[in-house]
Amino acid sequence: MEAQLQVGFYRDKCSAAESIVKNEVRKAFFKDMGIAPGLMRLHFHDCFVRGCDGSVLIDSTPKNVAEKDAPLNVITLRGTEVIDSAKARLEAQCKGVVSCADILAFATRDAVELAGGFSWAVLAGRRDGRVSNASETIDIPGPFSNLDQITQSFAKKGLTQEEMVALVGAHTIGRSHCLHFSDRLYNFSTSSSQDPSLEPLYASQLKLQCPRGRQGSVNPNLVVQMNLSPALMDSSYYADILLRRGLFKSDQALTTSLFTARQVKAYAVNGLLWQDDFVRAIMKMSQIDMMTGIDGEIRSNCRVINK
Structure with a gap:
């Protein structure tokens, strides 16, 4: 195909x-x-x-x-x-x-x-x-996944762990709803309410942006920026992870193996290396199981299947 x-x-x-x-x-x-x-x-x-x-x-x-x-x-x-x-x-x-x-x-x-x-x-x-x-x-894969879970999700689609690390760098731009990481702030485990892998000052900043309400839950409509340059597609995401400022559990999980941590460090200091790897990975991702030739259809309205 x-x-x-x-x-x-x-x-x-x-x-x-x-x-x-x-x-x-x-x-x-x-x-x-x-x-x-x-x-x-x-x-x-x-x-x-x-x-x-x-x-x-x-x-x-x-x-x-x-x-x-x-x-x-x-x-x-x-x-x-x-x-x-x-x-x-x-x-x-x-x-x-x-x-x-x-x-x-x-x-x-x-x-x-x-x-x-x-x-x-x-x-x-x-x-x-x-x-x-x-x-x-x-x-x-979701924001609560650990490294093994993310790696397996990508592997099911024919993508390697190296390609996964390059692709999740897309988290360098945009914003997230607080509910996707609030467990790291208030309800991480039975022994620790706050994720110990989260840099304390950063955690304090996030708590100000994502406060708990009277019922102990976080407003699902609240959002925060992914990092300090949320509109710039750069490799600062990886530098943040090294500083223990990865927003999602799945982000910070990249430091839990020597292999992925080494790749994170390489991207943090060499943005061009990350860009090259990201392009190769997203081009491969964009070819997953797609239909060509006479399979499927050309929808006249992207929201509705042709009749």
């Missing part, structure tokens, strides 16, 4: 395809730079369920709860409106030609370029899936 993907896939079919997507991403980015991590997360969550087939974009129906409404996604996924805008323009210009899955792959590349200044050539030719079930999001 990979052989059917190619750079410039739409050159003869819809020559403006990539520029139209880039234009929509650019417009959205300059209104809200948070669209960059949103689009990356959409692509990641799409590829980890049934491959990179645009199934994360499908809306739920009375008879089916779709991926986007799974507990892991329902309050955190964003950026679908950018895909919708690009799709509408592409349908007007090249009806039935450009898949939603490819639009998402292009948009992710464009978002990274706007946020970090580096880019890559996107292999295209994906087809759109016709199935989207919330129950299938179970393989997506």
Whole structure:
């Protein structure tokens, strides 16, 4: 299937395809730079369920709860409106030609370029899936995972531990809801309310941003920045981890093995090395189990399966 993907896939079919997507991403980015991590997360969550087939974009129906409404996604996924805008323009210009899955792959590349200044050539030719079930999001690694769990989740998709460490560097931009790490502040274990791997001053700052209410719980709508440069796609994420300022349990878990800790240190001091490895890893990730040729369909509306 990979052989059917190619750079410039739409050159003869819809020559403006990539520029139209880039234009929509650019417009959205300059209104809200948070669209960059949103689009990356959409692509990641799409590829980890049934491959990179645009199934994360499908809306739920009375008879089916779709991926986007799974507990892991329902309050955190964003950026679908950018895909919708690009799709509408592409349908007007090249009806039935450009898949939603490819639009998402292009948009992710464009978002990274706007946020970090580096880019890559996107292999295209994906087809759109016709199935989207919330129950299938179970393989997506979450913020509470330990190193073994994250590594196994990526391995199931054909990605190595080295590629996993490079890809999670995407956490260098964006923000997180407090509920995704509040257990590290208030309810870590039976012997310690606060995660001892969390740098104390950083933990104090997070508690100010994510205070407990009268019932002892944290407001699920509260958010914090992932790091001090939440709009810049750089390797500061890895420097934060070395300072024990990884926001998620899954982030700080990268220091729990000598092998991954060594990679974290290398990226912390050499941002270009991380960029190169990230590009190779995301290009590989974007080819997970996708459909090509006559499989699947080209959705006319990314939210709805064709009738």
